[in-house]
Amino acid sequence: MVAGVLVTQLAASAIWASQLRAKSQVEAESAAQYMAHSAAGAIRFFRSLPPAYRLLIIQQLREMGGTRFFVNLNHAYVPIEQIAPHPLAQSVIDTIGTALRKDLPNSPGFRLAFGRPDRLVVAEHDVRLEDLPNTWVQHVLLLKPDPAPILVIQTEIEPGNWLYMAALMPNPYFLDSSDPFAWDRLMPQALSLAVVLLLCLLVVRSITRPLAALSEAAAKLGQGHDEEVQPLPETGSREFINTARAFSAMRERIARYIEDRDRLFISISHDLRTPITRLKLRAELLDDEALRNEFEEDLDELDMMVKGALQCVKDSDIHENPTEIKLDALLGRMVRSAQLAGHTVAFEPSGVTVRAKPLALKRALGNLLDNALYYGARAEIDVAREADAVLIRLRDHGPGVPEDALGSLFDPYVRLAHGREQNDGGMGLGLGIARSVIEAHGGRLELANHPEGGLVASVRLPA
Numbered sequence: 001m002v003a004g005v006l007v008t009q010l011a012a013s014a015i016w017a018s019q020l021r022a023k024s025q026v027e028a029e030s031a032a033q034y035m036a037h038s039a040a041g042a043i044r045f046f047r048s049l050p051p052a053y054r055l056l057i058i059q060q061l062r063e064m065g066g067t068r069f070f071v072n073l074n075h076a077y078v079p080i081e082q083i084a085p086h087p088l089a090q091s092v093i094d095t096i097g098t099a100l101r102k103d104l105p106n107s108p109g110f111r112l113a114f115g116r117p118d119r120l121v122v123a124e125h126d127v128r129l130e131d132l133p134n135t136w137v138q139h140v141l142l143l144k145p146d147p148a149p150i151l152v153i154q155t156e157i158e159p160g161n162w163l164y165m166a167a168l169m170p171n172p173y174f175l176d177s178s179d180p181f182a183w184d185r186l187m188p189q190a191l192s193l194a195v196v197l198l199l200c201l202l203v204v205r206s207i208t209r210p211l212a213a214l215s216e217a218a219a220k221l222g223q224g225h226d227e228e229v230q231p232l233p234e235t236g237s238r239e240f241i242n243t244a245r246a247f248s249a250m251r252e253r254i255a256r257y258i259e260d261r262d263r264l265f266i267s268i269s270h271d272l273r274t275p276i277t278r279l280k281l282r283a284e285l286l287d288d289e290a291l292r293n294e295f296e297e298d299l300d301e302l303d304m305m306v307k308g309a310l311q312c313v314k315d316s317d318i319h320e321n322p323t324e325i326k327l328d329a330l331l332g333r334m335v336r337s338a339q340l341a342g343h344t345v346a347f348e349p350s351g352v353t354v355r356a357k358p359l360a361l362k363r364a365l366g367n368l369l370d371n372a373l374y375y376g377a378r379a380e381i382d383v384a385r386e387a388d389a390v391l392i393r394l395r396d397h398g399p400g401v402p403e404d405a406l407g408s409l410f411d412p413y414v415r416l417a418h419g420r421e422q423n424d425g426g427m428g429l430g431l432g433i434a435r436s437v438i439e440a441h442g443g444r445l446e447l448a449n450h451p452e453g454g455l456v457a458s459v460r461l462p463a
């Protein structure tokens with residue numbers, strides 16, 4: 001938006017500057033024509049006078065004041081220190097010169113220049129304008145408070161006599177008024193641009209602030225922190241109010257769904273426990289031992305599936321407050337417990353901490369470590385800090401997993417042949433639970449085969 005406003009302002013300023021220059025050029029040429037005709041009339045008048053009367057007329061003009069030109073007679077051309085080159089000033093000089101040569105075709109020539117009042121020489125022997133009496137020039141030339149450029153026309157009316165005429169343009173400050181980038185014009189534009197950008201910033205902030213709250217609420221809801229989500233204010237634009245209401249309704253539906261899911265599984269557990277127990281008692285009454293054993297195995301499997309489903313629900317929905325966790329202490333206790341059970345686990349302390357739910361993270365990492373110890377001869381754990389994450393890698397030294405089966409390991413009840421041989425009591429829920437917990441922390445769990453053998457579980461948590 002800022003770039004668009006700036007480009008628009010620059011384009012509008014460029015168009016306005018072009019129009020201003022064109023308008024100033026037309027006005028300056030018209031004024032130059034007027035000045036040329038006035039100067040031609042004055043030159044004719046002084047040429048028509050006898051030489052003895054010219055000084056008398058000039059003296060009378062000085063005493064009268066209010067005339068168009070300041071006039072003086074010199075015996076030679078008086079050099080003029082000109083102002084800095086300016087295209088518009090040169091255009092005026094060219095226009096006046098052309099008009100004078102057209103009005104006075106028999107004149108020997110004209111010398112035209114724009115000079116500054118404070119450095120303007122008006123007579124021979126370096127007599128300057130500031131040396132003259134104030135009454136001679138105060139009604140003809142503009143000297144104070146802001147001196148304007150003075151147009152000087154010199155022509156030889158007869159050999160040895162030069163007529164010196166000085167005057168202001170109809171618009172004395174025509175050079176300044178033609179500059180679109182003058183400070184007094186740039187300042188209002190800069191102030192208006194600053195005000196527009198400030199208003200744009202306030203408007204954009206008012207629009208994006210509710211969107212930031214919506215984004216934060218969606219992130220917390222996605223990470224399972226529904227209890228931390230504050231109700232979204234229903235203020236702002238009509239579109240945001242509708243979005244906030246839709247988000248609140250979605251949040252309530254998700255909360256009801258989770259509550260219904262928990263009640264459903266608890267009800268299933270309660271309702272199935274009694275018939276399973278009755279079936280086990282009735283199976284004991286069977287005389288056929290082989291049939292009785294088959295019934296008992298099926299019932300044990302059914303009981304295990306129900307308990308596994310409940311465990312999956314409870315383990316992935318742990319209500320804790322996040323806190324700072326020292327990974328060396330957490331992983332160290334897990335490693336010592338594994339070593340006491342006779343397993344070989346390599347671990348080097350790293351001094352890294354992470355903010356997470358302690359029990360949930362321990363269960364997730366514990367599931368990964370248990371898998372590594374079940375399916376590999378030994379395990380290795382290392383922790384590293386990355387730019388914006390903490391990386392925890394658990395590697396086992398087992399046979400690894402076929403590449404085409406890596407994507408299905410997180411599905412419930414999925415177990416490969418090697419896993420069933422090593423741990424026939426498992427249900428294939430550990431990896432799914434671990435991934436749910438880690439994703440609820442804003443992290444990511446990835447599985448990959450190690451180049452030297454075995455499976456590597458990489459856990460990335462926000463730093």
